[in-house]
Amino acid sequence: MMLKDTILLLAQNYLPKFIDIRRHLHAHPELSYVEFKTSVFIQQKLTEWHIPFEVMATTGVVGTIVGNNPQSRVVALRGDMDALPIQEENEVAYASTNPGVMHACGHDVHTTCLLGAAKILNETKANWNGTVKLIFQPGEERNPGGASYMIRDGALQNPTPQGIFGLHVHPGLDVGKLSFRKGRIMASADEIFITIKGKGGHAAAPHLTADTILIASTLIVSLQQIVSRNNNPLSPSVLSICAINGGHTTNVIPTEVKLMGTFRAMDETWRYKAHDLIKKQTIALVAAMGAEADVLIDVGYPFVDNDDALTENGWQLAGELLGKGMVEETELRMGAEDFGYYTHVVPGCFYRLGVRNTAAGIVHNVHTPLFNIDERAIEVGMATMAWLGAKAAP
Numbered sequence: 001m002m003l004k005d006t007i008l009l010l011a012q013n014y015l016p017k018f019i020d021i022r023r024h025l026h027a028h029p030e031l032s033y034v035e036f037k038t039s040v041f042i043q044q045k046l047t048e049w050h051i052p053f054e055v056m057a058t059t060g061v062v063g064t065i066v067g068n069n070p071q072s073r074v075v076a077l078r079g080d081m082d083a084l085p086i087q088e089e090n091e092v093a094y095a096s097t098n099p100g101v102m103h104a105c106g107h108d109v110h111t112t113c114l115l116g117a118a119k120i121l122n123e124t125k126a127n128w129n130g131t132v133k134l135i136f137q138p139g140e141e142r143n144p145g146g147a148s149y150m151i152r153d154g155a156l157q158n159p160t161p162q163g164i165f166g167l168h169v170h171p172g173l174d175v176g177k178l179s180f181r182k183g184r185i186m187a188s189a190d191e192i193f194i195t196i197k198g199k200g201g202h203a204a205a206p207h208l209t210a211d212t213i214l215i216a217s218t219l220i221v222s223l224q225q226i227v228s229r230n231n232n233p234l235s236p237s238v239l240s241i242c243a244i245n246g247g248h249t250t251n252v253i254p255t256e257v258k259l260m261g262t263f264r265a266m267d268e269t270w271r272y273k274a275h276d277l278i279k280k281q282t283i284a285l286v287a288a289m290g291a292e293a294d295v296l297i298d299v300g301y302p303f304v305d306n307d308d309a310l311t312e313n314g315w316q317l318a319g320e321l322l323g324k325g326m327v328e329e330t331e332l333r334m335g336a337e338d339f340g341y342y343t344h345v346v347p348g349c350f351y352r353l354g355v356r357n358t359a360a361g362i363v364h365n366v367h368t369p370l371f372n373i374d375e376r377a378i379e380v381g382m383a384t385m386a387w388l389g390a391k392a393a394p
Helices: 003-027 036-048 107-123 146-152 212-230 268-288 308-322 339-343 377-391
Strands: 053-056 060-066 074-080 131-137 163-174 178-180 183-186 188-197 237-246 256-265 292-298 304-306 327-329 348-356
Touching (some): 003 036, 036 060, 074 107, 107 131, 163 339, 178 308, 188 212, 212 256, 304 308, 304 339, 348 377
Parallel strands (some): 074 131, 074 163
Antiparallel strands (some): 183 304, 188 292
């Protein structure tokens, strides 16, 4: 039997087992950087399958599977494991048992698919060449991103992979399908925190105050010009102020107003130029209106840059495994992913796993209380990761 057929058959046979694993992970979600039980569960599975591993970044796990000619090629596969602070509303037997915490972004699926790929690769290692690194990563949902800690602790060393693949659930894509895209695919993401401080007072005497509410309103509108008038319009970028907090009653101008927002880009030079413009414009405008401003920009993930050659190779291999009609081009998006860190160190390919089933009502987006998947996607996910691990030619 050809390796492709063996992988597909194993994925099909193991699907019930890995549905159970996904449901266990879904019912026991843990927030970023405290995925202690999840990490132990992964370690137990790798131990059961006789796959050696190291623990990194406190809860991260890096396993290694060696095939024939171990130095001939090194491929890494990554799955993230953290959940979100969301109260689940799905009425399913495997709903979260941890109040206010939910796998609403599909990281339980990512971990399950990587575990499934690990088992398949380990059982077929006599039939493929090279070394596969399994990166089970914490903290994708929270700055500075668990990927940065995994890289710091050596996940991409000894040996260094020639390419890394990661998948992400896609609730807009039908179950059974995958989608790929070359080049820049997701944006960098930085968090903006602004505090405006001024002389408060009675709302009936605004001339005796520095109206922090008015200043904040003017600043919000003004900041939009940083992107619209300074950025190359052919390079996607977004600046959104998403929270304004200040004041407590109808007739008092507050002494302080706080703003929070996000800045996103797909160009690192423009990204840091924009940071400087945001700070300078905020401080100057607020001062001109008689108040003071503190600006903090919490630098987050870099943009995700899919290597053209690796992505083309992965795309073609996925078509060979599933049929070309089951592999599509995915859309560009301004969401962020800390997989971007890996793609700035080694060639990377971040692709999408279809989980939608409209007839079954499985249509809700990630980061919502009703997000769920058609669990047949697990079979596709673990088979594809195993196939890429065994056959990709970085």
